[in-house]
Amino acid sequence: MRAQIVTLPGDGVGPEVTAAAVAVLDAVAAHFDHHFHFEEHQIGGCAIDATGEPLPAASLEACKAADAVLLGAVGGPKWSDPNAPVRPEQGLLALRAALGVYANLRPLQVHPALASLSPLKNEKLKNVDVLFVRELTGGAYFGAKTRTIDTATDECKYTVAEVERVTRRAFQLARERRKHVTSVDKANVLETSRLWRSTVTRIAAEFPDVKLEHQLVDSMAMLLLTQPGKYDVVVTENLFGDILTDEAAALAGSLGLLPSASLGEGKGGLYEPIHGSAPDIAGQGVANPVGAILSAAMLLRHSLGLEQEASTVEAAVADVVEHGPRTRDVGGTAGTRDVLEAVLAAVDEHACNAAAFLRWGRACG
Numbered sequence: 263m264r265a266q267i268v269t270l271p272g273d274g275v276g277p278e279v280t281a282a283a284v285a286v287l288d289a290v291a292a293h294f295d296h297h298f299h300f301e302e303h304q305i306g307g308c309a310i311d312a313t314g315e316p317l318p319a320a321s322l323e324a325c326k327a328a329d330a331v332l333l334g335a336v337g338g339p340k341w342s343d344p345n346a347p348v349r350p351e352q353g354l355l356a357l358r359a360a361l362g363v364y365a366n367l368r369p370l371q372v373h374p375a376l377a378s379l380s381p382l383k384n385e386k387l388k389n390v391d392v393l394f395v396r397e398l399t400g401g402a403y404f405g406a407k408t409r410t411i412d413t414a415t416d417e418c419k420y421t422v423a424e425v426e427r428v429t430r431r432a433f434q435l436a437r438e439r440r441k442h443v444t445s446v447d448k449a450n451v452l453e454t455s456r457l458w459r460s461t462v463t464r465i466a467a468e469f470p471d472v473k474l475e476h477q478l479v480d481s482m483a484m485l486l487l488t489q490p491g492k493y494d495v496v497v498t499e500n501l502f503g504d505i506l507t508d509e510a511a512a513l514a515g516s517l518g519l520l521p522s523a524s525l526g527e528g529k530g531g532l533y534e535p536i537h538g539s540a541p542d543i544a545g546q547g548v549a550n551p552v553g554a555i556l557s558a559a560m561l562l563r564h565s566l567g568l569e570q571e572a573s574t575v576e577a578a579v580a581d582v583v584e585h586g587p588r589t590r591d592v593g594g595t596a597g598t599r600d601v602l603e604a605v606l607a608a609v610d611e612h613a614c615n616a617a618a619f620l621r622w623g624r625a626c627g
């Protein structure tokens with residue numbers, strides 16, 4: 263297969279982890295006889311420095327034309343002055359809106375080898391397998407903003423149509439899993455959450471085989487840490503999903519481990535680790551590349567339809583998480599490059615088996 267992939271390494275550790283993910287995609291292409299063409303563009307702080315804009319037109323046009331977009335992270339102290347007229351994060355929000363990627367899939371699994379890093383005991387971590395579906399293009403991040411000398415506002419707005427489409431996506435995904443959706447809101451206080459809850463309840467009737475429960479976000483923050491094994495698909499609005507998934511990453515052992523896929527109606531998608539630019543470790547070659555590499559696996563699955571290739575990358579990452587080398591955030595001493603090399607070696611091993619299986623399948627018609 264031929265695919266055009268735009269990379270947006272961005273700021274901080276973004277370029278370090280994106281380079282690792284691209285190397286893994288290159289290895290997959292070589293093993294499975296695909297042709298991935300990569301085109302790198304700017305976004306975030308580096309784009310502001312180069313062009314004055316956090317999402318230059320050339321970057322956006324390339325992303326719109328691509329089969330998929332792989333992003334690192336944006337932002338950092340250099341661009342974080344609260345009075346700055348333009349900020350790196352605006353570029354990422356504008357990109358998500360322009361691509362129409364309203365459903366942000368953030369899977370959480372806890373590898374047994376990292377269980378000791380989790381704040382929970384082994385017993386509670388058993389069978390943790392949660393798919394967060396975070397609404398990504400609405401809510402407070404996109405509402406009107408005002409600021410005077412002593413007052414600021416961020417409008418939080420949701421339309422029924424916005425809630426309907428992300429809810430349907432969550433229920434469709436739940437059908438392929440354990441058929442259980444937990445919708446998280448703050449319907450005891452917020453009008454947007456009351457609209458959210460009534461819309462989710464109505465759409466749930468289209469999926470009688472899937473169980474729905476509602477949970478308020480404050481108690482959900484607690485339950486996630488006390489009973490994580492209880493959840494299957496968790497659907498929630500933009501801000502709540504952002505916060506809950508960073509919390510969820512602590513269960514896995516590090517923010518550096520979790521990937522994401524942001525999807526709209528088309529095949530194209532935006533793929534990024536859930537972490538930020540990690541300015542405290544940027545430039546040291548110690549960032550954990552696993553979240554970015556697993557995001558590349560999600561790209562193979564969701565935008566290119568390459569399930570076997572995606573599973574190969576996931577199996578390779580699981581091997582390395584289990585046996586090492588590991589970066590500092592997950593208790594090791596290795597660098598980004600060491601982890602990448604180990605993943606590439608594991609991809610070689612798994613891909614040989616998978617490619618042989620595919621050839622055998624084709625030969626057998």
Ligand SMILES: NC(=O)C1=CN([C@@H]2O[C@H](COP(=O)(O)OP(=O)(O)OC[C@H]3O[C@@H](n4cnc5c(N)ncnc54)[C@H](O)[C@@H]3O)[C@@H](O)[C@H]2O)C=CC1
Pocket residue numbers: 275279334335336337338339342351354516517518519534536537538539540541542543548549550551553591
């Ligand atoms: N999608 C994006 O581009 C996002 C960007 N940001 C931006 O990133 C900047 C820093 O934000 P923070 O709140 O510090 O969040 P962060 O996610 O960048 O870092 C939080 C903590 O996790 C660690 N960490 C993150 N990724 C890691 C990795 N791959 N390997 C090892 N450790 C890792 C960091 O070292 C830090 O201690 C801000 O400018 C923020 O706006 C934050 C979240 C998402």
Ligand SMILES: CC(C)CC(=O)C(=O)O
Pocket residue numbers: 351354355504536537
């Ligand atoms: C706009 C982003 C910086 C928000 C965020 O933290 C995320 O999407 O994970």
Ligand SMILES: [Mg+2]
Pocket residue numbers: 504505508536
């Ligand atoms: Mg976040």
